[in-house]
Amino acid sequence: MTAPAPPSDLKLDEFLCFAVYSASHAFNRLYKPLLDELGLTYPQYLVMVTLWERDDRTVGEIGERLFLESNTLTPLLKRMEAAGLVSRSRDPADERQVRLRLTDEGRALLDKARQVPPCVLDATGLTGEEARSLTDQIGALRTALSR
Amino acid sequence: MTAPAPPSDLKLDEFLCFAVYSASHAFNRLYKPLLDELGLTYPQYLVMVTLWERDDRTVGEIGERLFLESNTLTPLLKRMEAAGLVSRSRDPADERQVRLRLTDEGRALLDKARQVPPCVLDATGLTGEEARSLTDQIGALRTALSR
């Protein structure tokens, strides 16, 4: 005689973490075909965005911007270097640091990349204003979680 | 003479996708020590939640619930089986399907797991009502993105 399992009070659909987790994957799936056009993966695209914003950054600066550590970034950046998008070189003034610079090819990719965000906004079904609001709310959430 | 780089109009901080991506990682980092107590990774925890909600599910049903495919789930579920949390067995009525069932140990873990969501809500700094609202907005976003 097995006792009936006590009902679980953990409801997946009410989990904020799961909403975020699954939305993150949904974004990834949406981006995949768009970024394939650029020869980038999603995290590589984020690195490119940080370098398009400001070139010539250290691994640590990029990591600070993207909330990633060198153990994630080093292999990713090496793949980007192999793809001809960035150069990696030790800073002569401080040989501990590795500076990332866009190649001409990497810089040129910005033109194509400008077409991506409008496609993505369209797929969200949100207005620009709604998207901004949600971005701010989730940004604040990330800040709270990182304490 | 290199021309000054044209300013990028792609602003990382305005990217909804990046807010979601980085919040997802922030959740993971928050969950890690909590779930270490239970001997679970975060995706394994999600599988447990689905089975606590309803036991005896196929790989496909779990995947439908979590938006994951068998190529992700099969190895994950095998690790959970090896950890003694679930059993995997072919459905006699349809040998293509593999049914997942909680072991006694897996069922018993629910008690400990109930302590997790309050900790997480606390870390978000949100009220229950705010968290619910955000969960709904992000859930709707995921639905829109998956079209």
Add this chain to the structure above:
DNA sequence: CACGATTAGATCGTGAACGATTTAATAGGA
């Protein structure tokens, strides 16, 4: 009933994430 089409999982290879550790360079104090 047969047999091609479909379905459910599993397998394989690649690229992230990340904890833990290591290596090399710089900084700073006795």
Add this chain to the structure above:
DNA sequence: TCCTATTAAATCGTTCACGATCTAATCGTG
């Protein structure tokens, strides 16, 4: 000046995520 502490990346091992493909079981139509 040396020598210890700190810092920046890199390395290693494990677990996800996912595209592509494979295998085996079942379905459906003639």
